[in-house]
Amino acid sequence: MKDQDGVSHFIRTIVMQDLQSGHTNRIVTRFPPEPNGYLHLGHARSIVLNFELADEFGGTTHLRFDDTNPRAEDAIFVQSMIEDVQWLGYRWERLHYASEYFEHMYDCALVLIRKGLAYVDDCTAEQIRAQRGTLSEPGIDSPYRNRTVEENIALFSAMRAGAFADGAKVLRARIDMRAPNINMRDPVLYRIAHEAHHQTGTQWCIYPMYAFAHPLEDALEGITHSLCTVEFEDQRPFYDWVVRSCEMPHVPKQIEFGRLNVTHTVMSKRKLRAIVQSQEVDGWDDPRLPTLSGMRRRGIPPEAIVSFVKQTGLSKSNGVADIKMLEHIVREQLQLRTPKTMAVLDPLRVIITNYPEGTIEWIEGEYNSDNPSLGSRRIPFGRELFIERDDFLLDPPASFYRLGIGREVRLRHAYFVRCHDVVYDDDGSITALLCTYDPETKSGSGFTGRKVKATIHWVEASHAMPATFALFDHLLDEHADDHDDVRVLPTSRTSTQGYVEHAMADAPIDTRFQLLRHGFFIRDAKVPDQTIYHRIVSLKSSYPK
RNA sequence: UGGGGAUUAGCCAAGCGGUAAGGCAACGGACUUUGACUCCGUCAUUCCCAGGUUCGAUCCCUGGAUCCCCAGCCA
Structure with missing residues (x-):
């Protein structure tokens, strides 16, 4: 049974x-x-x-x-x-x-x-x-x-x-x-x-x-x-x-x-209250909290919570479930239900030097190839783009598959691009990448002439929608339940300014997205007038840090 | 040192006298237009310890260890 x-x-x-x-x-x-x-x-x-x-x-x-x-x-x-x-x-x-x-x-x-x-x-x-x-x-x-x-x-x-x-x-x-x-x-x-x-x-x-x-x-x-x-x-x-x-x-x-406890957080009403009163979090529905209202604001689907509770089982011992199990279930639930779109959290400008100025090309992009019922949208492509700053390395090791000078990668849904130069500002920091694209390599064209080790995401600059991203990590250290001091980890919430792709602006505010290579996100419905995306959970990564 | 519980892998957890499920994590590998997903494989000769009963014990008995809860006019 x-x-x-x-x-x-x-x-x-x-x-x-x-x-x-x-x-x-x-x-x-x-x-x-x-x-x-x-x-x-x-x-x-x-x-x-x-x-x-x-x-x-x-x-x-x-x-x-x-x-x-x-x-x-x-x-x-x-x-x-x-x-x-x-x-x-x-x-x-x-x-x-x-x-x-x-x-x-x-x-x-x-x-x-x-x-x-x-x-x-x-x-x-x-x-x-x-x-x-x-x-x-x-x-x-x-x-x-x-x-x-x-x-x-x-x-x-x-x-x-x-x-x-x-x-x-x-x-x-x-x-x-x-x-x-x-x-x-x-x-x-x-x-x-x-x-x-x-x-x-x-x-x-x-x-x-x-x-x-x-x-x-x-x-x-x-x-x-x-x-x-x-x-x-x-x-x-x-x-x-x-x-x-x-x-x-x-x-x-x-x-x-037995009670259900989870690593990196606390369930005690007393400790939760202390955290809220410390003002280190944004009230009882702060997305980092294990309150149901917090998890709802975080974007965690209720089905994931129910599934987690069932999968952790029930006994008379007071166990501590690994929060990784919850995260796994959240990903599992969202994997097939969410449209996969592109957003750049830490932008680096890219100029495609061989692409005509003032031209925008609209590319049809499927939202989720594992779930075609989610449909597709049109993605603008042009001469100036943003990519993720950490997708480029000046002196990349062999284990780094992405961009470096002379290296080529695929832009998801679009073309292969090769970086050939870097633009610096007066301080010596990188402000842009100069790249060339290969028209032969357009996605869906069936091009098989050569392979590339990585596919990265991007957003076209003139259509990019500015957004703030709130990234959540463990609320507390691993065995917070063992001791009385409940210090909220400074890494529990960080935020960045970046851009989301054009099509995301039209979605209902409660739409959950998979932002390619970043994780699952949802708008903060508490501040509908601002464009703040909460990271519900990151994607797993086997890339050695 | 009163009473009540718990103890199976790094974590959660099945198991109910017939020879240790499953999930998470981890680690290998395949695939890949996400370093994702998916897929394949590895991961407890042993169940807190010691005796006993039995042809046979994680399951029954005895003794011990460790951890948790109870001394609110809280729930």
């Missing part, structure tokens, strides 16, 4: 077993982000997993905002998350907010109180922490642990009614302060926060904690498999305790999987 580019994994196995054994007859999953930031590649793994798994077995998936902490959340994140999930290509059957269930959760808390399984604690956060014990020592009971049910109900109602200040009281589960699993030492269920909520306004001044709310949300929605990352594993006993103690009719199953 594998899909094309996915790998079989343990959660799929569990789901299949649950279906076969009759434990459940329909799969319901959910993607439950907290709207307190931007979605990134790490979330993409959860999104793909939840949506694809349910879909594979004919089930459904809910998008649910886990909005139990108004101090951290904002409606603007709700909107960006909706856009990001849709952009990846997924459609939810139901959209929910945890806050929809606040009343129901309150009732569940009352159930626990009546069963003697929850109590109102007047201790401060510091006192509670001190009573909790440590990793190796048991905790001690709170002095308020044995209040009567009546007293607890009265106090909890008063908490809801706004009778107490933030932090004055909490509702706690009453389990076991000596439990070896710290999560079972009377965890907090409700805290007081006189804070407006983006969905419920000022209706509430007490809010449930994640550990209490999440299992209830899952149970209420009929979620069969509640998938989360491994750091929640030791919270599973409490998850099950909540479902059981609140006597929820539906019992969801929590399953944990």
Whole structure:
């Protein structure tokens, strides 16, 4: 049971077993982000997993905002998350907010109180922490642990009614302060926060904690498999305790999987925020960031992200995938879909001395010979051109196939040209190349008289469209996740001024191109009035540097 | 030194008692109007280590090592 580019994994196995054994007859999953930031590649793994798994077995998936902490959340994140999930290509059957269930959760808390399984604690956060014990020592009971049910109900109602200040009281589960699993030492269920909520306004001044709310949300929605990352594993006993103690009719199953990390970048929300706040990048959608909005602005197709997530597989270990794998998949996805055009990023003028002045020849050029459906365009050719500065070397070694004095190369789609002289300025730097062309060698003419070692790209000078190119490289050094300092590499973004070929000016702004010998590019849609091309990913190169 | 997890090639990852998939990377070669793409080939006698069970162990048992997570009124 594998899909094309996915790998079989343990959660799929569990789901299949649950279906076969009759434990459940329909799969319901959910993607439950907290709207307190931007979605990134790490979330993409959860999104793909939840949506694809349910879909594979004919089930459904809910998008649910886990909005139990108004101090951290904002409606603007709700909107960006909706856009990001849709952009990846997924459609939810139901959209929910945890806050929809606040009343129901309150009732569940009352159930626990009546069963003697929850109590109102007047201790401060510091006192509670001190009573909790440590990793190796048991905790001690709170002095308020044995209040009567009546007293607890009265106090909890008063908490809801706004009778107490933030932090004055909490509702706690009453389990076991000596439990070896710290999560079972009377965890907090409700805290007081006189804070407006983006969905419920000022209706509430007490809010449930994640550990209490999440299992209830899952149970209420009929979620069969509640998938989360491994750091929640030791919270599973409490998850099950909540479902059981609140006597929820539906019992969801929590399953944990390993986080997805990628070399040369970070997925931690904290570190991402630090980078954005450092002003070293252009906001949350900076094309260098692993945020979905950043990757979208970068021009990475959503299909590539989905494919990457599937191809990296899924296990319980927290692995670090090589970013080269992502880059490979992006190239693979773009290879056949993009028109291949020419642009010069670092221009060097070339004068074809034997080509008539004032003449422009229009050459028909196929956009992508591996995908003829992309059609063709007309390319102007004339006496003055631009080529890439590093396609010429004054004293080229034998391993350099391109231009040098006396050397001949093919101009893609056009003619062979041979360089015979160099023009310098007063500083001694090269300002132009003088070349001759051979009319016999026109592309498509079938000329086979002699061979040339290289084909280079070019742009005719009088029709060249000026453009800025933003070239992106690794955001951080290879193992950035290992240390706390997240210094953005200065090489992560460089830019150059150059020219693109005539035909590119007419393309829709979201057109992705393969710029011959440079890589895949797309216009920066955030500044449509400027002509800035983002390099999505470079081409591979076997040329020894 | 409490509890919970993880460990298969440089990286990700299949494998579920019958003799180590696949992808990325790397390295050779072919092809080439992109030093791209494509194609062909190479790349774990061994699965963290040590014992044990078995005709047979990456899979089962015992012991050990290393790494990750948990002491928010965050999620």
